[in-house]
Amino acid sequence: MANVVLQALIFDVDGTLADTESVHMEAFNHAFAEMGMDWVWTTDMYTKLLEVSGGKERILHYWKQVNPDIKELDAHALQDRIDRIHDLKTAAYESAVNGGAVELRPGVLRLMDEALAAGLQLAIATTTSPVNIAALLRGAIGADWRMNFTAIGDASTAPIKKPHPQVYLHMLEALQLPASQCLAIEDSSNGLRAATAAGIGTVITTNAFTAHHDFTGALRVVPDLSHVTLALLREWQNSAPV
Numbered sequence: 001m002a003n004v005v006l007q008a009l010i011f012d013v014d015g016t017l018a019d020t021e022s023v024h025m026e027a028f029n030h031a032f033a034e035m036g037m038d039w040v041w042t043t044d045m046y047t048k049l050l051e052v053s054g055g056k057e058r059i060l061h062y063w064k065q066v067n068p069d070i071k072e073l074d075a076h077a078l079q080d081r082i083d084r085i086h087d088l089k090t091a092a093y094e095s096a097v098n099g100g101a102v103e104l105r106p107g108v109l110r111l112m113d114e115a116l117a118a119g120l121q122l123a124i125a126t127t128t129s130p131v132n133i134a135a136l137l138r139g140a141i142g143a144d145w146r147m148n149f150t151a152i153g154d155a156s157t158a159p160i161k162k163p164h165p166q167v168y169l170h171m172l173e174a175l176q177l178p179a180s181q182c183l184a185i186e187d188s189s190n191g192l193r194a195a196t197a198a199g200i201g202t203v204i205t206t207n208a209f210t211a212h213h214d215f216t217g218a219l220r221v222v223p224d225l226s227h228v229t230l231a232l233l234r235e236w237q238n239s240a241p242v
């Protein structure tokens with residue numbers, strides 16, 4: 001089969017562009033304290049909770065774990081409280097990122113530049129909130145960060161979270177490309193499943209929160225993008241998944 005031409009890279013955000021999850025975890029704990037709740041998510045707990053994509057979904061999942069008869073709260077009151085917690089968490093996360101709490105992982109910017117110079121399109125497919133993406137990339141790339149990306153799919157545009165493929169399907173539409181001409185860069189099993197369900201070959205860069213996940217079906221699993229070039233991605237794209 002003739003080699004397929006690689007036309008776009010679709011990047012996940014949390015854990016992939018930057019190792020952000022410890023900062024997310026601290027922001028959740030800050031919000032719980034601000035709300036006068038006695039919840040404290042430890043690294044071990046959060047590693048397990050990350051199996052649920054989306055901060056609001058994660059809060060509800062945990063609430064059901066610690067308070068099985070959650071039904072005592074009516075659905076609207078429960079959602080309002082989750083929204084309030086998540087607003088506080090997002091504000092805390094944004095201020096931590098604006099304060100320089102995270103930097104892009106090795107190789108991310110270089111690969112993006114290499115791809116743009118070669119005429120590829122870039123997109124983002126994440127379950128995180130839009131303010132979090134802007135805070136991270138404004139700090140890392142500058143005020144005009146948005147112009148590097150053809151499209152951005154996030155919690156505000158794709159409410160059905162990974163492992164559902166919704167955010168990746170939206171990006172294929174926005175890029176106006178077949179899945180075969182794109183590659184996804186991810187860090188988690190949910191992300192791999194979402195991209196794979198959309199038919200997109202996926203390269204995994206692991207981190208401490210996700211290294212133990214099942215990455216069957218990934219094109220490659222690497223510790224980071226330090227040694228990943230466009231040429232290597234093209235080679236992997238035309239080879240069998242691991």
Ligand code: XBP
Nearest residue numbers: 013014024053054055126127128129
């Ligand atoms: C990882 C997630 C997000 C973050 C928290 O997103 O699942 O929920 O953990 O961010 P990605 P929010 O798809 O980029 O790996 O609280 O904004 O959801």
Ligand code: MG
Nearest residue numbers: 012014015187
């Ligand atoms: Mg991720």
